[in-house]
Amino acid sequence: MLPEHPPIHTLGRYLRAQYGRKLRRIMFDIGTDCPNRDGETGYGGCIYCDIDGSGTGAMRNQKSLLEQWEEGLKRVRRSQPEGPAAIAYVQSYSNTYPDLLPLAGALDFLSDKSNIAPILSVGTRPDCFGKEAAALLKSYGKKFSEVWVEFGLETTSDEVQKVIGRNDTLANYHTACELAHQHDLKIVTHTLAGLPGEKMTGLAEQVKETIRAGSHGIKFHQLMVLRKTKLESIWRKGELDLLEVNEYVEMVAQVLTRIPPEMVVHRLVAENPAESYLAPADWPSRAKVHGMIEKKHRALVAHGA
Ligand code: SF4
Secondary structure (H helix, E strand, O other): OOOOOOOOOEHHHHHHHHHOOOOEEEEEOOOOOOOOOEOOOOEOOOOOOOOOOOOOOOOOOOOOHHHHHHHHHHHHHOOOOOOOOEEEEEOOOOOOOOOOHHHHHHHHHHHOOOOOOOEEEEEEOHHHOOHHHHHHHHOOOOOOOEEEEEEEOOOOOHHHHHHOOOOOOHHHHHHHHHHHHHOOOEEEEEEEEOOOOOOOOHHHHHHHHHHHOOOOEEEEEEOOEEOOOHHHHHHHOOOOOOOOHHHHHHHHHHHHOOOOOOOEEEEOOOOOOOOOEEEOOOOOOHHHHHHHHHHHHHHHHHOOO
C-alpha cells in the first residue's frame, strides 16, 4: 500500500471545492478563423489540426449559437438537472481572430446564461491576443464567476513551431500571459507531448514556462494522428514516431510533481472521436491512462520525487 498523499489538483476536484459540483463543458464554434490557416502566418494549419480547427465544426454545419447552446445544455442537464451545470467553452480555431466581432456577439449571447454556465473559457493563439481582446474579456468579468483564456503553448522551441507549421513563439506566449494577468483573466495553458523534432524533455520545458508565466491551469495532450491532417500523410509514409503510453504516463507524472499545488490540471490526456482518430492505436481508454498517471504520480510522491 502506498501512503496517503495530496491528489492531483484536477479540474473536477477544483470545481467540487468551488461550486460543490462538477460542471461540464459546452463547446462553441463561433465561426472565427486562424492566422495559421488563412495565410497570415501560414497556410493549412498546424500539422495535427483537422478541418474543424480542433473544435466541433458546428459553424461549418451552420449551427447557430442558440442551437449549440441547446444541444450542449441537453447533454449537461443529464448529470446536473438543475442549477449551475456548465463551462461555456468558446473552443474552435483562434477566437480573437481575425477580429473581435464574433467573440463580442458570443459573449453577449452567453452572458445571460451565467446562472447555468458560471465559467466562461475562450481559446486562442498567443499571437492573436492583444489589448482589445483582453479588455473585451475583462469587461465580462462581473457577468461570470470566472473568465479563463486558453493559450496553446505546445512547444517552447520556436524551431519546432516551424517544423509543425504552427508559427507562433515562446515570447508571444509570455506577452499574452502578461496581458491576461493585467486584465484579471485566468490562464489555462495547453501543452503537447511527442511532437516531431521535440526533445524528450519537451513537456518538462513547457511546464517550466507555464509555471514562469503564472498560468492558473494546464492541459496535457499527447500527439494524436487525426484524419485529414498533414500529420496523417507523414504517418502513412512511416515517418512519424509516436509516444508509447508508458512514456507519456511517465512524462506527465514526473512534471505533475513539479507544478504548484494550486495550479489546476484541466486535462491529463486527450481523446478524439473514433471516426477521426487514427493513431496511436494501441493506447488504452482515457480513463485507464488517467488512472495510470494518478498511480505513477502517487508512487513518485511516495518516493520523494
Ligand atoms: S493554431 Fe490551432 S486552430 Fe490554428 S491551425 Fe494550429 S491547431 Fe489549428
